[in-house]
Amino acid sequence: MVAIAEGAPPAAGDRSLLARRATWGLVALALLTSWASLATGAAGVSLTDALARTLSGEGLTLQERIVIFEIRLPRLITGLLVGAALAVSGAVMQGLFRNPLADPGLVGVGAGAGLGAVSAIVLGGVLPPAIAAATGIYTVPVAAFLGGWAATMVLYRVSTRAGQTSVATMLLAGIALGALAGAATGLLVYVANDQQLRDLTFWGLGSLAGAAWPKLAVAAPIMLAAMAGTLWLARGLNGLALGEAAAAHMGVPVQRMKNLAILSVAAATGAAVAVSGGIGFVGIVVPHLLRLATGPDHRRLLPNAALLGASLLVGADMLSRTVIAPAELPIGIITALLGAPVFLWILLRRRGVLDL
Amino acid sequence: MTIRPTGLAAAFALLCLQLGAAAAERVVAVGGSVTETVFALGAGDRLVARDTTSTWPPDAEALPDVGYVRRLSPEGVLSVAPDLILAEEGAGPPETVDLLAAAEIPFVTIPDATDAEGVARKVEAVGAALGLDDRAAALAAAIRADMRAIRERSEDIGEPARVLFLLSAEGGRLMASGSGTAAESMIRLAGGENAVTGFEGYKPLTDEAVLAAAPDVVLMMEGRAGHGGAGVLSHPALAATPAGRDGRLVEMDGLYLLGFGPRTAEAVADLHAALYPNES
Numbered sequence: 001m002v003a004i005a006e007g008a009p010p011a012a013g014d015r016s017l018l019a020r021r022a023t024w025g026l027v028a029l030a031l032l033t034s035w036a037s038l039a040t041g042a043a044g045v046s047l048t049d050a051l052a053r054t055l056s057g058e059g060l061t062l063q064e065r066i067v068i069f070e071i072r073l074p075r076l077i078t079g080l081l082v083g084a085a086l087a088v089s090g091a092v093m094q095g096l097f098r099n100p101l102a103d104p105g106l107v108g109v110g111a112g113a114g115l116g117a118v119s120a121i122v123l124g125g126v127l128p129p130a131i132a133a134a135t136g137i138y139t140v141p142v143a144a145f146l147g148g149w150a151a152t153m154v155l156y157r158v159s160t161r162a163g164q165t166s167v168a169t170m171l172l173a174g175i176a177l178g179a180l181a182g183a184a185t186g187l188l189v190y191v192a193n194d195q196q197l198r199d200l201t202f203w204g205l206g207s208l209a210g211a212a213w214p215k216l217a218v219a220a221p222i223m224l225a226a227m228a229g230t231l232w233l234a235r236g237l238n239g240l241a242l243g244e245a246a247a248a249h250m251g252v253p254v255q256r257m258k259n260l261a262i263l264s265v266a267a268a269t270g271a272a273v274a275v276s277g278g279i280g281f282v283g284i285v286v287p288h289l290l291r292l293a294t295g296p297d298h299r300r301l302l303p304n305a306a307l308l309g310a311s312l313l314v315g316a317d318m319l320s321r322t323v324i325a326p327a328e329l330p331i332g333i334i335t336a337l338l339g340a341p342v343f344l345w346i347l348l349r350r351r352g353v354l355d356l
Numbered sequence: 357m358t359i360r361p362t363g364l365a366a367a368f369a370l371l372c373l374q375l376g377a378a379a380a381e382r383v384v385a386v387g388g389s390v391t392e393t394v395f396a397l398g399a400g401d402r403l404v405a406r407d408t409t410s411t412w413p414p415d416a417e418a419l420p421d422v423g424y425v426r427r428l429s430p431e432g433v434l435s436v437a438p439d440l441i442l443a444e445e446g447a448g449p450p451e452t453v454d455l456l457a458a459a460e461i462p463f464v465t466i467p468d469a470t471d472a473e474g475v476a477r478k479v480e481a482v483g484a485a486l487g488l489d490d491r492a493a494a495l496a497a498a499i500r501a502d503m504r505a506i507r508e509r510s511e512d513i514g515e516p517a518r519v520l521f522l523l524s525a526e527g528g529r530l531m532a533s534g535s536g537t538a539a540e541s542m543i544r545l546a547g548g549e550n551a552v553t554g555f556e557g558y559k560p561l562t563d564e565a566v567l568a569a570a571p572d573v574v575l576m577m578e579g580r581a582g583h584g585g586a587g588v589l590s591h592p593a594l595a596a597t598p599a600g601r602d603g604r605l606v607e608m609d610g611l612y613l614l615g616f617g618p619r620t621a622e623a624v625a626d627l628h629a630a631l632y633p634n635e636s
Binding site for chain 2: 041044063193194212326327
């Protein structure tokens with residue numbers, strides 16, 4: 001027995017080594033897509049050329065500086081953070097709810113943020129000019145974040161009794177809350193004028209075009225802190241895979257974990273949706289892809305999901321900026337267009353293994 | 357190259373201002389009516405790009421498209437190396453406008469208008485931005501004269517025609533123009549009366565409201581009526597109105613009818629003629 005245990009190669013199905021190697025591969029992928037994203041764009045500013053000239057002290061023209069430092073760089077960082085935040089949030093939700101269909105939308109963030117954004121777009125025009133001037137480009141993102149946060153808090157209160165949060169209640173209450181937010185959104189859509197309707201449509205399709213340093217300065221710390229928070233969840237989520245009771249017996253502080261998970265997902269997704277609008281499918285496709293390829297261990301899954309989500313969104317944004325240049329295709333169209341077929345293909349190939 | 361590029365660009369911008377922007381040779385036009393006006397002033401060859409809503413004249417469609425008027429892509433606009441951006445009111449988003457300002461590209465906003473005087477002013481504003489004040493003054497004067505002529509003809513009509521403007525009639529659901537819309541302005545300018553005034557903007561109309569509106573004429577954008585227009589008038593509620601009984605459906609191109617560009621006077625005259633075919 002002892003001899004076998006010591007000398008044994010990793011048991012079949014142990015993919016921890018693979019998962020660790022995948023991390024390095026994904027780091028390389030993220031770096032590669034980041035470079036490519038900085039180097040491509042409608043304006044055709046060459047990054048290597050710009051770098052060479054900066055180093056030789058020749059300096060860049062104003063337009064080159066604007067394109068690289070005010071357009072592409074904040075956009076790249078926004079893309080990395082939003083992609084990572086959505087993918088990590090998706091992985092956490094699927095682990096917490098032990099449900100492969102779970103995504104960040106389940107805690108009500110999506111519906112709440114949508115309602116917040118729609119309210120800001122439709123009712124923004126009737127704000128007193130003083131307030132409108134003070135909030136400016138932040139009106140919609142702030143309203144989206146507050147809406148997402150408020151919806152999560154309501155859902156959390158509804159599903160928590162005597163200090164215990166029931167994930168089943170949360171799931172059902174989430175559907176009810178979603179319907180309610182949908183109705184309120186519908187009412188606002190009804191009173192909206194043509195221009196506002198166009199704005200709503202574009203917001204729902206998502207875009208990183210609004211990326212700018214001041215917005216990033218507010219949203220980035222929220223997303224980073226929330227993602228850092230999820231690192232403490234990995235072990236607990238592994239235990240939770242066996243069921244709540246089993247996890248509790250293993251010494252996992254189940255309720256504390258749920259609190260942290262819900263808070264960080266609400267913060268990360270809320271901030272991501274606030275700066276980029278509705279970007280679908282990253283939170284579902286990325287974690288599933290990684291689980292199938294490198295196993296369900298959350299200690300590797302969460303960082304890997306962050307890296308793959310970041311690369312995917314930056315890549316999708318690159319496409320969104322270039323396919324119909326000088327115009328832009330909303331990024332939500334691209335993530336769904338790429339994500340959905342890949343997801344279906346995985347389902348077809350691994351039908352037996354996945355067993356939904 | 358020891359001069360800081362910002363200084364150079366600022367000096368250039370100043371120069372542009374002093375020359376009344378006559379130097380602008382790479383212009384991006386944003387908004388259908390603005391683009392049309394640039395072409396009407398004979399300056400179409402100075403355009404290097406346009407937005408998605410600029411679909412007239414046909415030459416405009418050959419230009420690169422920098423996106424929807426309220427969703428302009430900053431890098432897309434910079435990629436065509438413009439020295440002037442002429443944008444209709446409401447162009448954006450603000451983030452893009454801020455970046456273009458930071459890149460020191462002159463950005464001129466053309467005031468929006470849905471009345472006769474406003475259309476003429478729009479032409480003058482575009483002319484001023486392009487340094488074509490004389491041509492713009494002539495075109496604006498012609499527009500003012502044409503509009504006045506139609507107004508005088510309309511005054512002679514006793515009972516104005518009740519016009520129902522339908523944005524769409526998809527699946528038998530009628531989206532009608534209430535008050536405060538571009539469509540209502542056009543109906544008034546052409547000497548008609550908007551048949552539906554109970555709400556603002558474009559809203560779906562119930563069958564009973566259609567009957568109560570009792571339109572003499574149904575007005576739609578070309579291509580929205582379906583089946584050569586016969587489809588709309590066979591709608592059960594519409595068929596019972598005077599417009600349905602007499603089969604009076606007027607279809608006009610969307611940008612021509614509602615764009616409030618330099619062709620507005622012509623469009624108003626066309627609509628007037630369609631509303632009052634028996635007028636001598």
